[in-house]
Amino acid sequence: MAMKILINYIFVIFTIQASLLAMQNHAVVLQYHRFDEMKYPSTSISMELFTQQVEYLVKNNYTVWPLSKIVKYLLEKKELPDKTVSITIDDAYHSVYTKAYPLLKKYKLPFTIFVNSAPIVHESVHYLTWDEMREMGKYGAEYANHTYSHQYLVRDGIKNPKNYKKYVTKEIEMCEVKIEKELGKKVCTDPKILAYPFGEYDVRLMKLVKSLGYVGVAQNSAPISRESNFMALTRFPMSGGFGEMDQFVLKINTLPLPLESISNKDTLLDKSNNPPFLILTLKKPLKDLQCFTSDGKKITMQWLTETTVKIESELPLLYPRNHYTCTAHAKGNAWYWYSHLWIVLK
Incomplete structure (x- = not known):
């Protein structure tokens, strides 16, 4: 009887853990x-x-x-x-x-x-x-x-x-x-x-x-x-x-890119700040991080610390809008993903 209760208890715990893992x-x-x-x-x-x-x-x-x-x-x-x-x-x-x-x-x-x-x-x-x-x-x-x-x-x-x-x-x-x-x-x-x-x-x-x-x-x-x-x-x-x-x-x-902070919350660009730079601080090191503009051009990356990176396009972004998109390998076939909008003004 005691063994049966123990088995049922273990089954319940396993079920709860499996459920939590699936959330x-x-x-x-x-x-x-x-x-x-x-x-x-x-x-x-x-x-x-x-x-x-x-x-x-x-x-x-x-x-x-x-x-x-x-x-x-x-x-x-x-x-x-x-x-x-x-x-x-x-x-x-x-x-x-x-x-x-x-x-x-x-x-x-x-x-x-x-x-x-x-x-x-x-x-x-x-x-x-x-x-x-x-x-x-x-x-x-x-x-x-x-x-x-x-x-x-x-x-x-x-x-x-x-x-x-x-x-x-x-x-x-x-x-x-x-x-x-x-x-x-x-x-x-x-x-x-x-x-x-x-x-x-x-x-x-x-x-x-x-x-x-x-x-x-x-x-x-x-x-x-x-x-x-x-x-x-x-x-x-x-x-x-x-x-x-x-x-x-x-x-x-x-998966969401594990970000601690982002330097620039705004999106507007004119001649004075185009190309823009963005500083991302990660929650953990991601050495395979890569960033691209909307047209697929790779963005220059400068690592300021092990978890802080400055990204900036080499060329001004074109009207009407563009994005900086950053990705890194996560686990299995999954990828971390982040994208920042830029609105280019005439």
């Missing part, structure tokens, strides 16, 4: 726009490739959650299931309904659509309708703010600084009021989430968006974690050739 505090967020609209190659993915990606997630037991659920867990410091992924779709183009939705519905996968509401209000045939969005909301879709008319908020603010706060607030609140009225409980409100148009943000915009009660979402690539900047959550773009299956598999298995 994590990071996730990968995927970003899409159009589906099978190949006259827009930079923002579209073929349904053949998208189907391969979705079926890979299903067959390999990835946990697919809506973005709001992942963000809420991270903010509340709750553990996420192993291999957690979110599918996000920007702009609410009509091909979401005609192409992607049937596949996502078939596999019962949730997804998050960032809505810029002006073209829907004006009933553009290229965008979703409210009825289509309400239907998708019954089968896994949630909706979040992408501003009313999808403008260059950072650049517009530089051109017209006096009206900046009023202008940006109006863009965000007009969209929020409309989507909540039309889509009700399917809109992310706990927390409220905003995706920056064109993925562009700076320190001033982040502060304003935070004051309005939103989490901010960007477009530069990296996994997200409890230690992420919740005013600029990163995503992996899957369109424009960035989602081929070898890249897809690599990216959904990435």
